[in-house]
Amino acid sequence: MDPTVPNSGDHAASTPTNTTVTLPPLTLRDAPRLPASPSGATAVPNPISSHPYFHPPPTFYISPGDVSLRHAFFDLASGTPNPLVAYRRAGPRESLAVDPARARAALVTCGGLCPGLNTVLRELVVGLHELYGVLDVFGVAAGYRGFYGADDDHVRLDPASVDDWHKKGGTALKTTRGGFDLNKIVDGIVARGYTQVYAIGGDGTMRGAVAIFEEFKRRGLRISITGIPKTVDNDIGIIDRSFGFQTAVEIAQQAIDAAHVEAVSAVNGIGLVKLMGRSTGHIALHATLSSRDVDCCLIPEIDFHVEGKGGLFEFLYERIKKKGHAVVVVAEGAGQELIPRTDDQKREQDESGNMLFLDVGPWLKSELGRWWKREHPTELFTVKYIDPTYMIRAVPANATDNLYCTLLAHSAIHGIMAGFTGFVPGPINGNYSYIPLEDIAVAKNPVDVNDHKWAWVRSVTDQPDFLKP
Numbered sequence: 508m509d510p511t512v513p514n515s516g517d518h519a520a521s522t523p524t525n526t527t528v529t530l531p532p533l534t535l536r537d538a539p540r541l542p543a544s545p546s547g548a549t550a551v552p553n554p555i556s557s558h559p560y561f562h563p564p565p566t567f568y569i570s571p572g573d574v575s576l577r578h579a580f581f582d583l584a585s586g587t588p589n590p591l592v593a594y595r596r597a598g599p600r601e602s603l604a605v606d607p608a609r610a611r612a613a614l615v616t617c618g619g620l621c622p623g624l625n626t627v628l629r630e631l632v633v634g635l636h637e638l639y640g641v642l643d644v645f646g647v648a649a650g651y652r653g654f655y656g657a658d659d660d661h662v663r664l665d666p667a668s669v670d671d672w673h674k675k676g677g678t679a680l681k682t683t684r685g686g687f688d689l690n691k692i693v694d695g696i697v698a699r700g701y702t703q704v705y706a707i708g709g710d711g712t713m714r715g716a717v718a719i720f721e722e723f724k725r726r727g728l729r730i731s732i733t734g735i736p737k738t739v740d741n742d743i744g745i746i747d748r749s750f751g752f753q754t755a756v757e758i759a760q761q762a763i764d765a766a767h768v769e770a771v772s773a774v775n776g777i778g779l780v781k782l783m784g785r786s787t788g789h790i791a792l793h794a795t796l797s798s799r800d801v802d803c804c805l806i807p808e809i810d811f812h813v814e815g816k817g818g819l820f821e822f823l824y825e826r827i828k829k830k831g832h833a834v835v836v837v838a839e840g841a842g843q844e845l846i847p848r849t850d851d852q853k854r855e856q857d858e859s860g861n862m863l864f865l866d867v868g869p870w871l872k873s874e875l876g877r878w879w880k881r882e883h884p885t886e887l888f889t890v891k892y893i894d895p896t897y898m899i900r901a902v903p904a905n906a907t908d909n910l911y912c913t914l915l916a917h918s919a920i921h922g923i924m925a926g927f928t929g930f931v932p933g934p935i936n937g938n939y940s941y942i943p944l945e946d947i948a949v950a951k952n953p954v955d956v957n958d959h960k961w962a963w964v965r966s967v968t969d970q971p972d973f974l975k976p
């Protein structure tokens with residue numbers, strides 16, 4: 508039977524049918540493993556088995572054959588992904604490739620802040636100590652450069668010292684951009700006797716972790732590394748979402764609410780909110796969908812023009828005529844090509860090599876004011892601009908993100924102790940999996956503007972594409 512042909516006949520009278528479909532072969536993108544121990548030491552039983560409280564049931568441990576699928580759905584009519592890709596399922600293994608008694612762990616946070624960083628750190632420390640009995644756990648200060656920093660950049664951590672970290676925004680270890688000197692970093696790791704590295708950061712950190720992993724291999728070192736994906740922008744691909752993102756969206760609501768109040772309380776009022784999102788508009792999109800007060804959402808994935816027929820300003824004028832006010836949410840990376848910049852500004856980068864953006868919020872505010880004065884000089888007009896940039900990422904994680912951070916931290920530890928390295932733990936369609944670092948480092952996560960989500964935005968804001976005629 509052709510699976511793409513719908514059942515014919517009376518719908519109410521039809522019965523379920525079974526259709527057999529042949530799927531393409533499955534490719535396992537396996538997480539790399541540590542080389543065998545030179546001493547020939549064999550597997551160590553998982554200490555959780557002898558933990559006084561766990562009593563793991565037979566289904567507790569992840570079996571060597573457990574995998575999860577990357578694609579949870581596809582259209583049989585247009586062809587399935589070929590090959591189908593699978594990853595190892597994350598979780599505790601019955602036997603370990605790493606002896607916890609000899610393990611020495613280093614935790615580092617890099618890049619921008621994100622709600623939940625401190626929770627991940629806390630859960631790594633507590634999980635290493637209490638699940639596996641790893642007592643040598645160190646926090647490395649101020650990003651990758653801390654590995655080749657002074658002695659006091661390496662701080663011993665234990666469950667007591669991190670007890671309340673999940674309640675705090677930011678990162679207790681401090682974070683920096685730049686300073687990625689591969690040889691110095693690996694020399695520092697070796698000199699301090701670290702056997703496992705947990706690098707918590709965004710896309711840049713993941714690319715750095717790939718380089719460290721490759722250098723470990725090149726030098727024949729038996730040191731494992733895992734990357735725990737952090738990005739408030741949610742711009743890392745393959746995984747369902749990054750931690751801290753939901754918290755950021757929640758806090759963004761407060762800015763949109765304020766913009767809405769200001770807009771409705773003014774004559775011909777516009778509330779303009781700029782949200783984070785360097786190359787992706789996820790925060791702006793999700794904040795728009797959850798708020799429902801937004802009239803227009805601008806994201807980096809969609810070009811727009813401001814003046815003239817079909818432009819943003821004309822749309823806002825019409826919306827004000829209809830409703831008396833309008834709320835605009837703009838992601839920081841949107842409309843960058845519209846803002847005039849000098850050659851020097853075009854070359855400006857942060858310490859990690861990320862392009863520095865001009866501030867789209869004030870630019871939009873002043874362009875709109877200028878346009879209104881010119882086109883409608885006799886009508887009152889007010890724009891209130893709100894920039895909650897750092898407020899949405901410098902807060903502690905909410906309950907959902909705190910739980911997510913805990914599961915990520917535990918998944919990372921289980922993977923490292925099982926002997927995996929060069930991997931990233933993360934949920935794929937809700938299943939925690941181990942994804943090779945090199946896949947994550949290149950997987951971007953732009954907003955798919957052809958997807959239902961963008962259609963939802965349109966249905967909420969009733970906004971057109973601001974295309975040039």
Ligand SMILES: Nc1ncnc2c1ncn2[C@@H]1O[C@H](COP(=O)(O)OP(=O)(O)O)[C@@H](O)[C@H]1O
Nearest residue numbers: 618619684685687708709710711712714715859
């Ligand atoms: N291509 C790369 N190779 C090696 N290290 C990188 C690379 N890109 C960024 N890094 C390093 O990763 C760290 C964090 O990068 P950054 O872009 O600032 O933040 P994020 O990881 O949040 O994207 C910095 O120390 C930076 O130097």
Ligand SMILES: O=P(O)(O)OC[C@H]1O[C@](O)(COP(=O)(O)O)[C@@H](O)[C@@H]1O
Nearest residue numbers: 618619709737738739740783784785
């Ligand atoms: O001012 P900072 O600390 O460089 O951070 C600004 C950037 O941080 C971000 O949150 C992204 O940070 P990451 O690359 O560290 O994830 C962007 O939204 C923003 O452009």
Ligand SMILES: [Mg+2]
Nearest residue numbers: 618709710711
């Ligand atoms: Mg980044």
